[in-house]
Amino acid sequence: MDLNTTLAAQYGGNSNTGCVGYLPTPWLPYIQVARLSPPAGFFLIYLPHVFGVLHGAIARQAPLEETARAAAITFAGSLFVSNAIHIWNDLIDAPLDAQVERTKNRPIPRGAVSPSVALLYTFSQTIGALALLPYVAPGYSIRETSIYALPSIVGWMYHPWAKCHTNYPQAVLGFCVAWGIVIGSLAMDVELFTYDPFGHQNSAPAVDFAAVFLFLACILWTMIYDITLGIYAHQDLQDDQKAEIKSIAVLYRDKTWVLLLDMSGLLTVYGIVGGMTLSYYVLSVGGSIVTLSLIVARAELRSSESCWWWFGNGFWYAGGAITAGLLAEYAQVFL
Template structure:
């Protein structure tokens, strides 16, 4: 009986692992075609796969920080609900097109490498479902679509998008140049907080090339509104945490092809680093709340929720198993992002 039970458990574990790996290959490996995607014209499906729209995790990776910026600015300015809803919808539309453009650009640059990595070899460009020329045209049209939403934002907001555009264009090469590509990605995603603040008419910088001028007509020192800066840095660390876990899926292939990442640099010592980063992230969320005298619900929901969700992810993920990394990445970022958004909303509603 014991032997039979052990065999059944082993078989079940193998089935679960195979299922998770299949889901991983479909959803981020470029092969997802079920659900609503299956109802689309066949010529559209590769573009949905290219942009990671099913499931829409990639879209919300980009939208969450924009939403954080909108709500934080609303808290600072005591903005009406109508303004918050308008800015949130503008950020959602812009995030949709920006996400499409960013993923198209990333896959276009990474296509030669993706061919040699098992998990990514079936993405639309490596497998030939989308030609590089078609991918470039698609990416350009999506970038134009994203830029059009800047016209709906307060005057002068466009200049704030420039650092993010530069960072996003560079990111595919960052994986070749530095082990800290996750920091580059974190900067690009967290910049959504800056754009969300701009959408609410709040200039996030108090000085420097993006900031204001003092009473004597002199440029102030380059700095950001402290609470925005704290949330911005916390969001960078949030990205570094979940993307480092995500990067462990391909660590063996990355080493073979010469790609760099925090996962490649730290390998078996990644978890101690992630615990340190999580501590810094929680401290920054606390600082953000303290600077604006936020109520207890913000600390419980945003800081406490992030600590529990990301702490559970770091503690339980098996970095040597791709399926485990995918599972915790997939659910861990949703929980932490929802916690931060919920904490900010609790303060805005109070």
């Protein structure tokens, strides 16, 4: 099996290598449909929560114990959310996936998991995520926490249809993933926005503008990773055109590199507004610039093998750089 075929199976929802290969064969389709191996999909969901937790920890100069608690509870919640949204997406996308070479052998299109079982599987993971919701932000009522979670829930439910309605389904995905920053910040008792329509607290509406810029940067980071703005999406370009699937790659063809440059600018503005120090700019901003420059310079958008390599590695570079910069900034609380 050549590298291209191996990577396509690994990241296309058909992985049966590594630890997964030791599991009983009947279990494999359920691991695959939830994208549990490799866990890149899970970390795509979890890392924005980490960004939010660290943003809140820096803003409040929170003790390590509180930050660790927030990171742990969002880790558990992200696992259930990741499982639910991947299964739901595959369930709705099954007819389209059957028309695309990279996805036609996913568990639902190939018949290894029936639609009814996939729906029950989705519900079970959703219930798990909702059960953890009261523990995410102990300082808030379940009603308040649910209101904060609602936009991402609606977004995740709609996302599978976005590619049929707009040329920017990656932006919808980016919004849903980046909402983890809102939840992560909330877990640290820091709200992205505050508004009390009933006047209980007699406070004016307020917005955490630093977090807004981090949120926008995370949207682009997600787009760069998952459909990778002309990298991952270029793998499916011909199939997407035949199936009339909308995406940024279909719309912009070879001009998608332009959006790759915006993320570093947003991270820089976040640092300025948030009062970050040199360590943040070197690690988060500098690391992202290096990562994006490498992707723009090295990725061959019409080479599937090159696309797969950058799809699997570019995510860790940029996400790791942002995390490292925020961690370095937070570490200064204890110095």
